Amino acid sequence: MEHSNPLYDTVKKIAQYCEILEDKNYDSYKLGAPVPAEEIVAWESANQVTLPDGLKHFLMLANGFDMNTHADFLPLAQICPCPDPEYADYFIVGHYIGDGSMLVIDRSGGFYELDHAFGLSKTAFEHFLKRWIIDGLEDNLAEVGVSV
Numbered sequence: 001m002e003h004s005n006p007l008y009d010t011v012k013k014i015a016q017y018c019e020i021l022e023d024k025n026y027d028s029y030k031l032g033a034p035v036p037a038e039e040i041v042a043w044e045s046a047n048q049v050t051l052p053d054g055l056k057h058f059l060m061l062a063n064g065f066d067m068n069t070h071a072d073f074l075p076l077a078q079i080c081p082c083p084d085p086e087y088a089d090y091f092i093v094g095h096y097i098g099d100g101s102m103l104v105i106d107r108s109g110g111f112y113e114l115d116h117a118f119g120l121s122k123t124a125f126e127h128f129l130k131r132w133i134i135d136g137l138e139d140n141l142a143e144v145g146v147s148v
Contacts (some may be wrong), residue, residue: 007054010129017137017148023072037075042087043076047059049064049091050109054125057093073130084143087114094131 005011011031013084016071016113018029040056051059055073058065062074082090082104090112111125127134137146 001022005057005061005131007057007061007126010126010134011058014062014065014133015101017101017134017141019116019141020146021137021144024146026140027068030064030066030069031073032065032126035059035063040076045092047079049105049107050051051093052105052109052111052125054129055093055111058125065133067133067136070136071096071103073103082114090114096128104129 015031018031021027021029037056039062040051040059044051058073059076062073064073064078066072071094074092077089079093082088082092082102087104090104090106092102093105093111095101096103096113097115100116104112104114104120105120106112110122111128113121113128114121141148
């Protein structure tokens with residue numbers, strides 16, 4: 001992992017938490033291999049989309065993350081247009097809750113939670129990462145008796 005990346009410490013923490021949880025047989029989480037910046041630029045150009053900076057930084061450290069039914073970020077190659085006609089201008093970059101709620105981006109780099117009950121809510125990638133991924137992993141660690 002590259003130390004100049006602003007999410008380096010966060011992704012390192014995620015990897016450490018996942019390793020501890022797997023050692024405790026709690027669950028299995030998957031962090032993908034990093035994506036070179038050139039591939040991200042090529043994807044953005046091919047799709048005429050600007051990825052949010054936080055998501056770009058994350059992808060350069062981990063190409064996707066699967067936290068089972070809690071939340072996931074899709075690998076770059078799986079990011080796709082939203083099939084719902086109401087949100088046709090958005091791209092799916094992940095999911096959360098496990099009930100079909102999606103993480104989506106607009107073409108200019110906006111990051112949103114798309115909840116079936118509440119609709120579209122703009123947020124920051126880093127905020128979602130802390131609230132859903134880090135906090136969720138810390139809750140899981142507490143369940144197995146590990147304090148952080």
